[in-house]
Every structure is written in C-alpha cells, then in structure tokens.
Amino acid sequence: MKIALVGYGKMGHIIDEIATKRGHEIVARLSETPTAENLNNPDVVIEFSHPEAAFNNIKICLENKIPVICGTTGWLDQKPEIEKIALQNDTAFLYGSNFSLGVNLFFALNEKLANLMKDFPEYKVQLEEIHHTHKKDAPSGTAISLAEGIIKNDQRFDAWKLDETQNKELGIFAIRQDEVPGTHSVYYKSDVDEIEIKHTAFNRNGFAVGAVVAAEWIIGKTGNFTMNDVLFNK
Template structure:
C-alpha cells in the first residue's frame, strides 16, 4: 500500500516504522493540512493529529476519495458530518478510540461486566484513565468508549461526565502523568468489597500496529466502520 501519514508525531513515527517493515510505502508525512498535491496519491490515509485540526484533515482526504483511518480523539461532536462526507464521496472512514487488540477485548469484557452488575445497586461504578501529560483531550476516547459501553448495559446511567457527577451521570476521572501510554480502570465498589478490571498499555506499538492492520483491511471497502469490524467481524 501507499500510505499518507497525517499527523507525524510520536504515533506517526511508530506507524511509519511498523508499516515500512510490513512492506508498505509511506508517500507523505504531514504536520500541515493535507492537500491533493502533498498527499501524493496514497491508497489510504492514517490520521493521528490534534482535535483542533482532525475534522479538516479527514474531510480533505474523503473529498479526494481516499479512505481514512483516524485515531485522533476529542473531535467527535462532528463525527456524524464526517460519516456523511464518506458516504457522499463513495469512500470509507474508520474511527477508533483505541486500535489495540487488548483494549478492544477490554471493551467487550467491560460491556459483559456492566450487564452482570446492573442488578446489584449496592456496587458503585467508577471509571478512571491515566495518560501522559502531552495528551490534549480529557477524558480519553478510550474512556468515553468504556463509559458508553456501561451506559448501554446499565440503566442507572444515561450520560457520562468528567469528574464529579449528579443524577444518572457516570463519572470519568482523568489523570495526567509523565510518559504513561494509557491505563484504564473500571471498578465496582460496595461497602464490603471491590471488583476491578484494568487495561495497561506498556507502549504505543499496539495502537500503531492496529492502525496499520485497519488500513490494510479498509482497502476496497465503502462506508463507515470501527475497529470492531476489523478485529471481530469474520
């Protein structure tokens, strides 16, 4: 494949290394707004940039009929617009709050546990995420996906909120510590005990590999997808 990397920070460099070792060609490494000229006619775009510019980056790619894999979080209030653009241009868009295989297994486990725990109101649920101090958005996209999985399976909640909550809001607590790739914890605590599930990333390689696998998978497809389509739809 010919891959254009839009957002060439730490993740972009790791994706570059993994994709190159898998035999793919990186035809663009961009930290500026993509254009038809500087994208260099790729087969697919992998976008890991910043929340402020992600929408425009993705839009440009889709409007040039290039499928886009996006791992940028913090811009999802406009995701429905992007999905409409993908359909209008007869191309493909795939968003993942986290491309790690382990995290996506964690998502499935989280939903199963939420369904089991919904009948035990004596257990209070708490969701916590820890990331490196360079991460600009809070809570993380992964934490939001976990919260949505709980809300879908437990009618005690109808929305999530950062930090303190009221009524039927599920709280997400976001901490920032030096060079932590990502830790997510969901706990159920009662007066007598506590049950906890946790995912800890040791580095960014799992995220990068998942993004490259998603890019390989999306070639020739049309429509809007998630990482679940790549990992679990057989």
C-alpha cells in the first residue's frame, strides 16, 4: 500500500518503521495540515495527531475520498459528523481508541465482567488510567471505551466522569507519569474483597502494528468501522 501519515510524532515514527517492514510505502509524513497535494495520492491515511487538529485532518482526507485510520483521542464529540462525511464521499473511516490486540481483547473481557457483576451492587466500580505526561487528553480514549462498555452492560450507570464513582456516574481516575505508554485498570471493590482486571502496555509497538493491520484491512471497503470489525468479524 501507499500510506500517508498525518501526524508525525512518536506514534507516527513507529508506524513508519513497522509499515515499511511490512512492505508498504510511506508517501507522506505530515506534521502540517493535509492537502490533496501534500498527501501524494495514498491508498490510505493513518492519522495520529492532536485533538484540536484531528477533525479537520480527517475531513480533508475523506473529502478527497481517501480512507482514514484514526487513533487520535479527545475529539469524539465531532465523530458523528466525520462518519457522515465518510458515507457522503463513498469512502471508509475507522476510529480506534486503542489499536492494540491485547487492549481489544481487554475490551471484550471488560464487557463480560460488567455483565457478570451487574447484579452485585455491593461491589463499587472504579476505573483508573495511567499515561505519559505528554498525553493531552484525559481521560484516555481507551478508558472512555472501557467505561462505555460497562455502562452498556450495567444499568446502575448512565454516564462516566473524571474522579470517583458516584451514584449513576462511573468514575475514572486519570494519572500522568513520565514515560508510561498506558495502563488501564477496572476495579470492583466490596467491604470484603476486590476484583481487578488490568492491561499494561510495555511500549507503543502494539498500537502501531494494530493501526497498520487496520489500514491493510480497510482497503476496498466503504463505511464506518472499529477494531472489532478488523479483529472479530473476518
């Protein structure tokens, strides 16, 4: 494939290396706003930029009928509009809060556990995420996905919030520490014991491999997709 990288920070550099090793050609490495000219006619765009830039970056690519894989978090209030733009331009869009295979298995485990625990109100639920100090949004997109998975399966909750769980709002603690790629935990705590599930990333390579696999998968497709489609609906 010919791949354009929109956003060329740490993740962009790792994706560049992994995509090249898998035999793909990187035709653009952009830290600036994409245009029809500087994208250099790619088969697919992989977008890892900043929350404030993501919507415009993705919109431009989709309007040029280029499928987009997006891993930027912190802009999701505008995601429904992006999904409409993808359909209007007969192309494809895939958003992932986290492209790691392990995290997507963790999402499935989280929903299964939430369904098991919904009838045991003596267990209080709390989420925690830890990331590097350079991460601009909080909570992480992965933590939000975990929270949404619990809310979908447990009628005790109808929303999430930063801070401690209270009433019908599921709480997420967001912690920032130097050079932590990403740790996510879900706790169910009662007066007598605690159940915890946890995912710890050792580096960013798992995220990058997943993004490239998603890019390989999306070629020739139209519509809006998630990593569930890539991993579990083959």
